[in-house]
Structures are given as C-alpha cells and as structure tokens.
Amino acid sequence: MATSLLSTIGHERGMLEDYYVGIRELSTTRIRVAEVPNAGDAGAGANAGVAFEGTPDRLVAVVYVPAAVFAKLTPRLREVGRQAGAVESPWRKVPTDKARSSRPLSCGPARAQGGGLITVRPVLFSQGINEQQTYANAIGESSVQDWINWESLLLLRAYCQDFKAFLSTAAPGKASAAKADLVDGAVNSLAASIVSARRNKNTDVLTLGEKAARLYGCARGARRAPRSPGC
Secondary structure, X not given: OEEEOOOOOOHHHHHHHHHHHHXXXXXXXXXXXXXXXXXXXXXXXXXXXXXXXXXXXXXXXXXXEOHHHHOOOOHHHHHOOOOOOOEOOOOOOEOOOOOOOOOOOOOOOEOOOOOOEEEOOOOEXXXXXXHHHHHXXXXXXXXXXXXXXXXHHHHHHHHHHHHHHHHXXXXXXXXXXXXXXXXXXXXXXXXXXXXXXXXXXXXXXXXXXXXXXXHHOOOOEEEOOOOOOOO
C-alpha cells in the first residue's frame, strides 16, 4: 500500500497520475519466498536477500530467508511452484538491508529452493493537503483523487474478502472471526472518509488506509512526491 499527499491541480496532478500508473504496474509482480541455499550449493554465501527473475513486465522477486523462517511458511508457499536447479536471470541479487549485511550476496543465478508465487495487489490512497488542494476542492477539481481512492478501495475490498476466507480456513475460531470484523470495520470507515474527502480535505483517508494495511499485515509507504514511491 502507498499513500500520497499530492494535490489534484497544476503540475502535481500529473505527478499523481504518473505515481498511480507506476503503483498499478506492480500488479504484474510476483513474490517467491525461498530458503537460503546451503553452504555447499552454487550461488551460496548469502545470508538473506532478494533476487529478480523474468522480465520487467513479468517480474518475480525471490526473497531468500533463513531455514528457520522458511519452515514456518504454509505448505503451499513452501511446495507450490518448486523449481529444480538454477534459473538464469539477468537481474542482480541485492541485500534487503545493506546496513545489516556484512557479506555481499552472490550475483549469480537465482536458485529458488521452493515456494508458491505471492500476488502483489498494490493500492494507492491520496489526499492533497496544501493550499493548491484547497483551491482544487473549491473549484471541483478533485476527480483524479476521488477516482484513485475509489479504485483502490474496490481493490482493497476484494482483497478483504480473500483475506477473510484465508483466515476462516487457516485459523478458524473466535480470534479469526474477531480480526475479520476489525478488517470489515476498517474498510467501511475508509469508504466513509473517501466520500467526505470529495469536497473537503480528510486525512483520515491516509490514516485509515494505513490501519487497514496493518490489519492485513501489508507493506505500506508514504511519500510527498511520486519520484520516491513507497509500496
């Protein structure tokens, strides 16, 4: 999930439109969680990191995790899409946190030890907050923001249904039902704030969007300008 503070008039309108297009392009990306190769394997020597396979328009990010973490994943994530051998990739493997990585990761072929592909469902919620947005609201020029927020809300609601179905199957019980209710409440509150933001600034669009992301356990980011997006 990403959030934006860009206004819907002047140059920032174009920036907001470009930002949204970039965010939506992430929907073609898939994530595979794989175990860090053993010390004796080719391409080993990495304690954690990310490798990229495929092409820019069909990108697969292979996230390498320690064996102890990999063992905690669901059987589907560990078994579906298992690949044997090395997969040649033109993309370089980079550390997830260079400040914490004492050893450089291998730049050789990505070796996926296994794992199902995780779909990326990117959404963007936007609320302009400067004087330009005040003027845009006064003359009825907030349609781009309204459309982006509603489009993202529909995507979030669809994910909400999948998330609740997963909870009922993976962890049935009162705790899961209670969390499902919290998710429904957060999404409904978000919808109400989006309606309010059509004529007046309402930063609840951002805070409630972030609340929903936390309930889902999603990654989130906020940026003033789209040239440094977070998602």
